[in-house]
Amino acid sequence: MELYIENKGFSGFTAVPNAFLDIYMPEAGGEFIKVYLYLIRAAQQSSSGIDISDLADRLHYTEKDVLRALRYWEKQGILALSESGGEILSVSILPVAAPGEESVRLKEADVISMPGRKPAASAEALQGPETDADLKLAAGGVSSDDSLTGQPEKTAEPGVVPVPAKQAPQGVRAVSVDELADLQEDRDFAEVVYVAEMYLKRTLSSKDVQLFAYLYKDLAFPAELIEYLVEYCVNGGHASYKYMESVAIGWHEEGIRSADEAREAHQEYSTENRRVMQAFGISGRTLAMREKQFVKRWRKDLGMPLDVITEAINATMTATHQPSFEYTDRILSDWYDKGVKSVAQAKEAQTARKIIRKRQAAPEKPENRSRLVNFDQRQADLAALLKDGNW
8 A cells, every 4th residue: 555645844854864764774773763863953953062961861861872873873884973082072974875885075074063072173174085994083983893903893884794803702713804704695694693783782893793603603503593692691681792602602512502402491591590599598689600500510510400409408508597509519419429319319318417427426435434433524604505595
């Protein structure tokens, strides 16, 4: 059904480039689009000065959200940021051209200054560079990734995998630029990049792309598994590169090779942690990383069933009256050495241990002595005994 659109005119309006609506907008997140549209409106007003905190308040975002949007559009090549000492002095709205077309000069841009900061160099003084990368450097714009590698990163075209500089994330093989270039033609990997950016709500960094390329090529992670990796980490509140790397390597070591296997492992993992928390009486928080490592050791390394782990926790609470993962670990390690694999065997081991400890604690039978001294000499602290309730 054809939709008829009638334009009856406006008392005030903001012009938006068609190329932005046709090419850049479909690929961007909603928060990025709102920031860009408001910048256009500010640039077309008589006074183009605007503060980042004011912009964040108007759009109900945080300042970090606004900065993330500015970085995104800078990488897309339609904004140029002028910075000094880590502060953004001005934002230059570049003419929007379709990807692949000749770059336009900065002198044609609308520049929005940031109040309270030193004025940026004039657009005329910055004219001359011909490439998008040169435009960024001339405007003083350095992305967060550039500051790590010391090299300007190529502007990513919408829907195209960005090619990062050669820097290997720690623990991950450095995938070559040629390999990454080949991955641009891989539809599945391009989908990974797109889905990851949607979940992370930001443009992928060089390290992110290196990690995903490493998982895809070296560890043979299918695209669906990498996408679930990002979803799993983001939903858990841990969207950092290091956390994603740690989880991915852990899955590989556990033999997980598909998204379905990862979902099953996650479900089992959640059940285990929930049972342990209930047994310890822990509420109002999740398990700390070290506590999770204990649970993983009990299940994976020692191979203990959940009901046996619960029995060990019950014994721990009886002895210590408070959660102690270290104490439970000693119990389960002892049971493992004795071949305990069921609750019945665990109870037998506990009974045997109590008998042994009772024998060890029993006083030795006194030697035959004179009737006059055939008793133990004791000095009792009656106050302490009464206080302890032993009397």
